[in-house]
Amino acid sequence: MTIKKKITLTVNGASITAEVEPRQHLVDFLREDLFLKGPHLGCEHGACGACTVKVDGQIIRGCLFLAVQADGSVVETIEGLTKSGALADLQESFMRHNAMQCGFCSSGMLLAAAELIEKQPTSTREEVREWISGNYCRCTGYHSIVSAIMDVLEARLKGEKIKPVVAHA
Amino acid sequence: MNKPADLKGLILDPVTNDQRYIGNSEPRHRARRLLEGQGTYVDDIQLPRMGHVVYWRSPVAHMKIGKIHTEHALGMPGVLAVVDGVQMATICKPWVATLEHLVGMKSAPQYALAIDRACWQGEPVVAVVAETRAQAEDALQHIEVEWEELPAVVSMETALDADTPLIHPELGDNLCFTRTLDVGSVDEVFASADIVAEATFGFGRHTGVTLEPRCQIADYNPGDRRLVVYHSQQAPHMMQDLYCRQFGLSESDVQVICKDVGGSFGIKVHAYPDDFATVGLAMMLGRPVKFVADRLESFTSDIHAREHRIKGRIAANKDGDILAFEIDDLTAIGPYSMFPRTSAIEGNQVVNLVGGPYKHQHYRAKLNVVFQNKTPTCQYRGVGHPIACAVTEGLVDLAAQKLKMDPLEFRKRNVIPDDAYPCSGISGIKLEVLSHEQCLRTIEKMIDYPALRKEQTELRKKGIYRGIGFATLIELTNPSPAFYGVGGARIASQDGATARLDPSGVVSVLIGVGEQGQGTEGIYAQIAADAVGISIKDVRIITGDTDVTPYGGGTWASRGAGVGGEAVLLACQALQQNILKLAGAILNKPPESLSVYRGNVLDKASGETLLPFGEIGRIGYFRTDTLPIGFSADLMVTRHYTQKEYPFIFTNGVQASYVEVDPDTGFVKLLKHWAVEDCGRVLNPMLVDEQVRGAIVQGIGGVLFEECLYDESGLLRNGSMADYLVPMANEMPDIEVAHVQTPTQSSKLGAKGAGEAGTAGAPGAVQNAINDALAPFNVAVFDQPITCEKILKALGKI
Numbered sequence: 001m002t003i004k005k006k007i008t009l010t011v012n013g014a015s016i017t018a019e020v021e022p023r024q025h026l027v028d029f030l031r032e033d034l035f036l037k038g039p040h041l042g043c044e045h046g047a048c049g050a051c052t053v054k055v056d057g058q059i060i061r062g063c064l065f066l067a068v069q070a071d072g073s074v075v076e077t078i079e080g081l082t083k084s085g086a087l088a089d090l091q092e093s094f095m096r097h098n099a100m101q102c103g104f105c106s107s108g109m110l111l112a113a114a115e116l117i118e119k120q121p122t123s124t125r126e127e128v129r130e131w132i133s134g135n136y137c138r139c140t141g142y143h144s145i146v147s148a149i150m151d152v153l154e155a156r157l158k159g160e161k162i163k164p165v166v167a168h169a
Numbered sequence: 170m171n172k173p174a175d176l177k178g179l180i181l182d183p184v185t186n187d188q189r190y191i192g193n194s195e196p197r198h199r200a201r202r203l204l205e206g207q208g209t210y211v212d213d214i215q216l217p218r219m220g221h222v223v224y225w226r227s228p229v230a231h232m233k234i235g236k237i238h239t240e241h242a243l244g245m246p247g248v249l250a251v252v253d254g255v256q257m258a259t260i261c262k263p264w265v266a267t268l269e270h271l272v273g274m275k276s277a278p279q280y281a282l283a284i285d286r287a288c289w290q291g292e293p294v295v296a297v298v299a300e301t302r303a304q305a306e307d308a309l310q311h312i313e314v315e316w317e318e319l320p321a322v323v324s325m326e327t328a329l330d331a332d333t334p335l336i337h338p339e340l341g342d343n344l345c346f347t348r349t350l351d352v353g354s355v356d357e358v359f360a361s362a363d364i365v366a367e368a369t370f371g372f373g374r375h376t377g378v379t380l381e382p383r384c385q386i387a388d389y390n391p392g393d394r395r396l397v398v399y400h401s402q403q404a405p406h407m408m409q410d411l412y413c414r415q416f417g418l419s420e421s422d423v424q425v426i427c428k429d430v431g432g433s434f435g436i437k438v439h440a441y442p443d444d445f446a447t448v449g450l451a452m453m454l455g456r457p458v459k460f461v462a463d464r465l466e467s468f469t470s471d472i473h474a475r476e477h478r479i480k481g482r483i484a485a486n487k488d489g490d491i492l493a494f495e496i497d498d499l500t501a502i503g504p505y506s507m508f509p510r511t512s513a514i515e516g517n518q519v520v521n522l523v524g525g526p527y528k529h530q531h532y533r534a535k536l537n538v539v540f541q542n543k544t545p546t547c548q549y550r551g552v553g554h555p556i557a558c559a560v561t562e563g564l565v566d567l568a569a570q571k572l573k574m575d576p577l578e579f580r581k582r583n584v585i586p587d588d589a590y591p592c593s594g595i596s597g598i599k600l601e602v603l604s605h606e607q608c609l610r611t612i613e614k615m616i617d618y619p620a621l622r623k624e625q626t627e628l629r630k631k632g633i634y635r636g637i638g639f640a641t642l643i644e645l646t647n648p649s650p651a652f653y654g655v656g657g658a659r660i661a662s663q664d665g666a667t668a669r670l671d672p673s674g675v676v677s678v679l680i681g682v683g684e685q686g687q688g689t690e691g692i693y694a695q696i697a698a699d700a701v702g703i704s705i706k707d708v709r710i711i712t713g714d715t716d717v718t719p720y721g722g723g724t725w726a727s728r729g730a731g732v733g734g735e736a737v738l739l740a741c742q743a744l745q746q747n748i749l750k751l752a753g754a755i756l757n758k759p760p761e762s763l764s765v766y767r768g769n770v771l772d773k774a775s776g777e778t779l780l781p782f783g784e785i786g787r788i789g790y791f792r793t794d795t796l797p798i799g800f801s802a803d804l805m806v807t808r809h810y811t812q813k814e815y816p817f818i819f820t821n822g823v824q825a826s827y828v829e830v831d832p833d834t835g836f837v838k839l840l841k842h843w844a845v846e847d848c849g850r851v852l853n854p855m856l857v858d859e860q861v862r863g864a865i866v867q868g869i870g871g872v873l874f875e876e877c878l879y880d881e882s883g884l885l886r887n888g889s890m891a892d893y894l895v896p897m898a899n900e901m902p903d904i905e906v907a908h909v910q911t912p913t914q915s916s917k918l919g920a921k922g923a924g925e926a927g928t929a930g931a932p933g934a935v936q937n938a939i940n941d942a943l944a945p946f947n948v949a950v951f952d953q954p955i956t957c958e959k960i961l962k963a964l965g966k967i
Contacts, residue, residue: 021303037213038206040431042380043464047890050380078206091204095196098859102686103203104380104431110204125903133899136890138380138432139686141866142898144859165196167705168189 007071012080020067027051027062038078038107049135052108053077059111078107089152095165099148101139109135113149190695194855197691208429211384211401212461219457220249221302225295225312227287230542230883235315242311247304252296254284261449262415266506268656271513274346276506277337281445288504289544291469293443321542321883325501328539336504336540346513346538352595353531358493362484366567370560371952373876374476377549381431382462387451397424403438404723409715410659411440427713433685434550436471438725440508468888473877474549476501477556483564489574491583493531494524500538503545509658512546513538518553521596523561525643527583532595542883554929562640562933580641581609603821604911608845611907612823615843636942638826640933645817646922647731663811665719666736668744670804672790674782675707681721682733683713688856689729693737700741702765719807727922735916739808747803751789752780754800814915822846824930826938835957839902847909849921857923858906864927870896872932872953
């Protein structure tokens, strides 16, 4: 139980070396050892998607992926992707549509949506629904999330940016 | 009187002098952090010296607890304590969850950790605290409890049989609560009616599945004897009160803090045994203790809801008038009534609400609430409404079918007319003002009803079976003290708000109702900005801390907008008056000659800007020496609001569902869903739309997918998100929402609640749509969730 393994990885651009138990999941490592608040734990068996993070450019379930598996990898979470601006259009669009309520699913939902935008830039509403159906949202009913993603897809096709959400005058 | 005819034009009247935000789809500015991974949920909080607790829970539905062996676990690395029920009972009193106004209701004393017996699979028995969660879980494997399985009461159908074992022998039987209601000559009406239709409706148990599990950190400081509890909870003051009473503390000794809450839906408005146990452990150890339920624990220990079997019938005459309803409701609640709201409320609501939208004058209802050895049930989003609505609307469709009347026309003919209010419903409910007729007209247009029927008919010829289903509904919101207060439960129906002008000119509002994602903070900012007269950018909303917010009830029964919002309005209007008084003192002018416009005090007559709020703050706080002797600036005011005119303020609405049923597979495809909602004054259309949509999808979960399945011995068979089906994006339809606005006259704001009507109406609408699709086969299914299997069985295919 106390046997630990040394891992080195890059998290949100910072190089990290740590000793972890081989049984520790990546999301627990990110939350408990690195104090990140973005990736959440919802179901702990890969069903809900709240723990979604990026490893070497691909989204994964942080609760099914061991920290030791991330040794030598580049890990990105909502915090890092927010800072880099990679999610800015989606975040503005989610704000505009109120495509989050409690916000617990939002980190994972945004990462899933960002990958959709990258891989299926001409998706229809139905295809967006299918893509995000691995991410569970109990609050919104999904309608507004689909609308928010569609707006970004449409803006991208026109080469436009999503305008920042500001308070009404 | 508050009739829609008298209200004409009123809905357009502004609430404040310069209304910019109320009524508009203002984004939730403070929610941005949630999209950046910067929310602070309980599990994000780490305190120094914090221990982690896990619970050894009963592995069976009913067991006698023997000797508990803890020695091995105590010796495991990092273990701080192992505590059983007897030890816990030395500091935490047991409780009995009954309400005095539910006459005859009974329940047994319940302990934070079970003593002698455990009565459902998942009941906490032993607590293990360690320095890390992993260490606690490792030690949990070494807890040995000697136990003997006892016979379990699983089926509610036989719970009252003479040969069924008693769960709590001292109560005399397994009956928690029973109620009958008999209005009008029901037997005579059924005997002489032109048509009578009947059906038996089944409702599977389901649960809330909040994405963030229940969690808390209890931090007891032995030095100052103060308890701080960080909690993912909907009612912080309620929990503060309960901790005081169960542990013998006073209010000032206990602080409950609710930061971001990752979904609630009623799941997080109850006091769970492990809530008390976690607090007890923190007090025993004198250090913080964190509890975070894992998903399996959530499925077996979060409250369940909705397990009902209802025999219902309806009588109508050949002209198409509904004459009477009759129901017999059997429901089971687990082994204990849940603290402190009680588990009898759900069935009680069913009795109150069946037939609610209609003007019939004869009604009989019988309710039996029984105990069983399954997870306790209690209030979950909609509380009784989805059941009452599905029964009522299912019967209404059956009657329309028998009369060969169009179901929408039948509803139009029978709803209580919009000019009949205020009036009482047949069950005795008081209805202030509703708009059924207007809502039905609106939905007819929205769905282009004739075109939809035409499409259905055309497709049917091609062997495609589509169905259109309606559900008219009422929902109780803005509860008065008559809900819990009269029953002796210490649950506040009032709420308070404090509005403070800060020196910089920013207005901070402290309010007892918190935020779980509905957008309450957003609408409070809108109300505050309009009521004080400033930009929404200059408003801060502070919630979720019993040390600082005025005492209030929190989030339940759709009261955030109607009760909390009114408190904010009253406090902010009072603050504006005080700002004008201070400006008058500074300027040596009568306050009546001044007005507020967007963060400035103006001369009312000339419109000239005289003082910005920042200057008022500066003088009001730092240069009081320049003000007249005896003048008090009072830049912080508190106002409370209780809705006292009616037991509740009812809202209403109608939903329509369009589905396609494959008769070969029983598969139901949801094509589209529509809702017309009248929640009084709409404070933020976007947020209301999203409340309605999210609630509808939870209702769809209930009618099509969700069920806590038990085996014959009372073991939960589907305690994971992979096995318990919840709606995901690709199964859900687009949902169109329209509003009718009939403000309540019980408040200045006119807002009614909007959080639950979607969940109330969706099961009935989808059920009716499925049965409309199945009509050519002369079969119908009234057993929810309506699975493929049940449809195929009804069709005689399996």
